[in-house]
Amino acid sequence: MPTALLGALPALPLHEAGKYVAAAYVVAFAVVLIYVAIMAVRLSHIQRELGELSRRERAAAGRQPDSTGESQLP
Amino acid sequence: MRRTVAALLRKELLIELRSWQSVPGMSLFALTTFVVFHFALNRSSVDGDLAAGILWVTLLFAAILGVNRLFVADAEEGGFDGFLLAPVDRGALLLAKALALLLYLVLLELVAVPAFALLLLGPTLAGTLPSLVGVLALGDLGVAVIGTLVAALAVRTRARDLLGPLLALPLFVPIVIAGARASSPLLAPRGGDPAARWLATLGLYDLLFGLIAYALFDFLLED
Amino acid sequence: MHSSSPSSPAVGSGLRALSIAAAAVMAVALGLVFFYAPLDADQGFLQKIFYLHVPLAIVALCGFVAGGLMAIMYLRTREARWDMRSYVAIHMSLIFAVATLITGSIWARGSWGRWWAWNEPTLVSFLIVFLLYATYQPLRFAIEDPERQARYASVFAITAAAFVPMNFIAVRLSTAYLHPRVLGSTSNLPPRMAFTFVISLLAVALLYATLCSCELAAKRARAQLRTLRRLADARAGAGADAGGQSRRTRSETPPMPAAGTLAAPAPRGGL
Numbered sequence: 001m002p003t004a005l006l007g008a009l010p011a012l013p014l015h016e017a018g019k020y021v022a023a024a025y026v027v028a029f030a031v032v033l034i035y036v037a038i039m040a041v042r043l044s045h046i047q048r049e050l051g052e053l054s055r056r057e058r059a060a061a062g063r064q065p066d067s068t069g070e071s072q073l074p
Numbered sequence: 075m076r077r078t079v080a081a082l083l084r085k086e087l088l089i090e091l092r093s094w095q096s097v098p099g100m101s102l103f104a105l106t107t108f109v110v111f112h113f114a115l116n117r118s119s120v121d122g123d124l125a126a127g128i129l130w131v132t133l134l135f136a137a138i139l140g141v142n143r144l145f146v147a148d149a150e151e152g153g154f155d156g157f158l159l160a161p162v163d164r165g166a167l168l169l170a171k172a173l174a175l176l177l178y179l180v181l182l183e184l185v186a187v188p189a190f191a192l193l194l195l196g197p198t199l200a201g202t203l204p205s206l207v208g209v210l211a212l213g214d215l216g217v218a219v220i221g222t223l224v225a226a227l228a229v230r231t232r233a234r235d236l237l238g239p240l241l242a243l244p245l246f247v248p249i250v251i252a253g254a255r256a257s258s259p260l261l262a263p264r265g266g267d268p269a270a271r272w273l274a275t276l277g278l279y280d281l282l283f284g285l286i287a288y289a290l291f292d293f294l295l296e297d
Numbered sequence: 298m299h300s301s302s303p304s305s306p307a308v309g310s311g312l313r314a315l316s317i318a319a320a321a322v323m324a325v326a327l328g329l330v331f332f333y334a335p336l337d338a339d340q341g342f343l344q345k346i347f348y349l350h351v352p353l354a355i356v357a358l359c360g361f362v363a364g365g366l367m368a369i370m371y372l373r374t375r376e377a378r379w380d381m382r383s384y385v386a387i388h389m390s391l392i393f394a395v396a397t398l399i400t401g402s403i404w405a406r407g408s409w410g411r412w413w414a415w416n417e418p419t420l421v422s423f424l425i426v427f428l429l430y431a432t433y434q435p436l437r438f439a440i441e442d443p444e445r446q447a448r449y450a451s452v453f454a455i456t457a458a459a460f461v462p463m464n465f466i467a468v469r470l471s472t473a474y475l476h477p478r479v480l481g482s483t484s485n486l487p488p489r490m491a492f493t494f495v496i497s498l499l500a501v502a503l504l505y506a507t508l509c510s511c512e513l514a515a516k517r518a519r520a521q522l523r524t525l526r527r528l529a530d531a532r533a534g535a536g537a538d539a540g541g542q543s544r545r546t547r548s549e550t551p552p553m554p555a556a557g558t559l560a561a562p563a564p565r566g567g568l
Contacts, residue, residue, distance in 0.1 A: 017343035020407035024346045024400040028353065031396040032504070039511055046518050053526055060533060223456065227449060231439035237432065241453070244429035245460060248467035255471065275467055286459050290452045293372055297445060 078162045082170030087177070089147060096143050097181045100136040104186035107132045108193050119196035125261040126254040129190055133183065133210075134217065134246055140178045141221035142238045144171060145229040158295060168222060168291040176218040183210055195261060202260040209260070209268055212276040213253040216283060220245045223287040226294045245283075252276045312510045319503035326493070326500035334493040343407045348494055350400040352501035353393050354423060358461060360390030360505060361430060365458020368451035380447035383454050385512045387433055389505060394427045422468040429457050 090096055111128050112118065120128060148154050157167055187210070191199050199206065221242060228238040252275040259266035330348045337344035367383035370376075401423070405414040415421060436453055440446040486494065 017341055017407055020343055020403050021345045024349055024403045027399045027403065028349055028396045031392060031399070032508075035392055035508065039515060042515055042519075046515070046522060049522055049526070053522070053529060056533075057529060060529075227436070227452060230445070231436060231449075232441070233435065233439045237436055237439060240432045241429070241436065244425050244432075244464075245456075247425050248464055251467050251471045271470060275470060279463060279467070282459070282463060286456055290455060293448055293452050296448065297442075 075163055075166055078166040079169045079173070082157075082166060083173050086170060086174040090174070090178070096140045096178050099143075100139050100178065100182045101185040103139055104132050104136040104182060105189055107135065108186075108190060112194060117194075120194050121196040122262040123254070123258045125190075125195055126258040128194065129187075129257065129261070130213070130250050130254045132190075133179075133186060133213075134243075134250065136182055136186065137175075137179055137217050137221060138239050138242055140175060140182075141225045141242055142228075142235060144175060144222065144225040146234075149229045154295065164292045164295050165288055167295065168226075168287060171225075172218045172222040172287075175221050176214055179214040179217060183214070197261065197263045197265065199261075202265040205268055206257055206260045209253060209256045209273065209276070212273060212280060213249050216249045216276065216280040217246065219280065219283050219287050220249075223283075223291065226291065248279050249276065252279070312507070312514060315503065315510060316507045319500065319507040322496065322500040322503050326497040329493040329496055334490050335487060337490075340408065343404070346400055346404045346407070348497040349501075350397060350404055351494070352498040353397040353400065354419070355498060356501045356505045357390045357393035357397055358423075358426070359502075360386050360393065361426065361461055362458045364390065365455045368454035368458075371447060371451045372455075377443075377447065380451060381513065381516060383451065384437070385509050385516070387430060387454060389509050389512065391427070391430055391433070392508075393501075393505060394423065394430070397423060398427060416472055418469045418472045419465070421472075422465045425464055425468065426457075426461055429460060433457070 108128070111132070115124075117124075148157070157164075187199075187206070224238060224242045224245065228234045228241060231237055252272045256268035256272035256276065259268060326348070330345055334345075334348070336342060337347075340347075364383045364386035367379050367386060371379035371383060398420075401417075401420045402412050405417065405420070406412045413420075433450065433453060437446055437450045440449055
């Protein structure tokens with residue numbers, strides 16, 4: 001199947017123009033990928049902060065003098 | 075409006091007359107740059123495209139020195155606050171500053187163009203000087219308007235010395251294109267006439283940026 | 298103050314639909330480029346870069362201009378969300394512009410054997426526009442006051458958006474009579490090429506929209522988190538004297554000057 005697909009490519013001149021076309025598409029893909037990676041890092045920062053905040057809130061809720069034990073989240 | 079602009083312009087020129095902060099520095103910079111170009115290019119005389127390029131690059135970089143100083147006194151000594159307290163149109167400040175900068179540029183060119191003709195230019199300017207003055211005037215108009223807008227944009231930031239030139243240079247590129255192309259035949263061994271489309275481009279660019287600056291300048295002066 | 302409206306679930310589902318559409322159209326476009334579009338008569342296989350480079354350039358420029366329009370909206374309404382949208386549009390266009398310049402350079406290398414072609418007005422204008430917009434973020438983050446930051450950034454965005462067409466005209470004038478146009482003439486394309494081009498343009502535009510909404514969603518989430526943290530800090534400070542025990546004050550995050558806007562220079566991850 002992959003070979004059939006490759007065969008359908010119209011006269012693929014990989015020796016000359018092909019490498020430039022491939023380079024261009026790879027570069028565009030890489031730029032988007034780098035951006036997505038940066039977004040992932042940022043998302044993990046947000047997630048970590050959120051986890052920290054919720055842990056703190058839970059601890060604070062447990063320490064409240066008027067709060068009873070059963071209202072704590074697992 | 076006219077009286078406000080006149081008053082602001084008078085204040086501006088008075089400060090320049092008392093401190094001589096902009097024009098001498100700009101002129102000296104231009105002279106030094108010609109010397110630097112002489113050694114960097116290893117040429118004792120230039121003409122045509124090369125001459126036009128050297129002249130415009132030198133003038134623009136010298137202009138940027140003036141642009142960087144344009145609002146510094148207002149930002150540091152409270153000139154903005156004083157202006158905002160006055161019940162006048164804020165566009166007046168744009169106009170006064172742009173006129174002041176235009177005047178500085180004219181003074182700069184009164185020094186730089188003769189110096190350029192003496193030091194570097196091969197062909198004589200005798201026949202083509204009026205056309206060159208026209209081209210330079212159109213270019214100065216655009217540089218003054220863009221320079222004023224950029225100076226106001228950059229002056230109250232942390233890195234104004236850096237941001238001013240960085241913002242100004244790309245905006246100056248169309249002026250360089252049109253100005254250098256228009257003055258290149260004027261500086262050629264057998265002087266020609268500047269192509270009309272470059273003059274039209276310069277004029278149109280000046281006009282459009284004048285409108286943009288006038289529409290946006292108020293927003294830079296709200297606090 | 299900021300637009301942390303309770304519309305987060307709608308944003309989430311819209312984002313999902315958008316990303317699925319972007320991925321699908323992108324796949325179709327790639328298929329069309331390599332299996333449907335005919336080979337160009339004189340450029341041959343190299344012309345396939347056209348379906349990537351030109352849509353990237355068009356979308357980036359449209360994004361710059363859209364950023365200017367959103368900046369106009371900000372100056373009219375003074376709502377921080379317009380400034381944030383303008384920022385995200387320009388930010389994303391800058392990324393697309395980098396991809397445009399690199400793919401254009403590769404094309405020039407394949408076509409003329411040089412990595413840069415000064416006689417190609419579109420590419421040269423694009424570089425100038427890119428250099429101008431590259432100062433947008435330094436300008437932004439050199440202003441501390443969030444309101445002034447938004448206002449100055451808007452003035453810049455509008456000026457630069459107006460500069461885009463003027464610059465293109467000026468650069469085009471400087472070369473038009475010397476060299477024939479080589480890239481990007483879409484008017485006289487064969488129909489199969491034109492169809493492929495339109496689908497590619499749609500794919501890149503959808504990708505742009507998806508990444509913009511991702512960025513906006515992340516910005517909103519961060520702003521909400523910051524507000525939440527401030528609220529929690531305030532409550533912890535109020536309750537600390539009652540408890541009297543060694544409270545774990547997380548003082549490693551200094552209070553932001555104003556949450557919700559893009560006030561603080563991002564210490565990390567800023568592109």
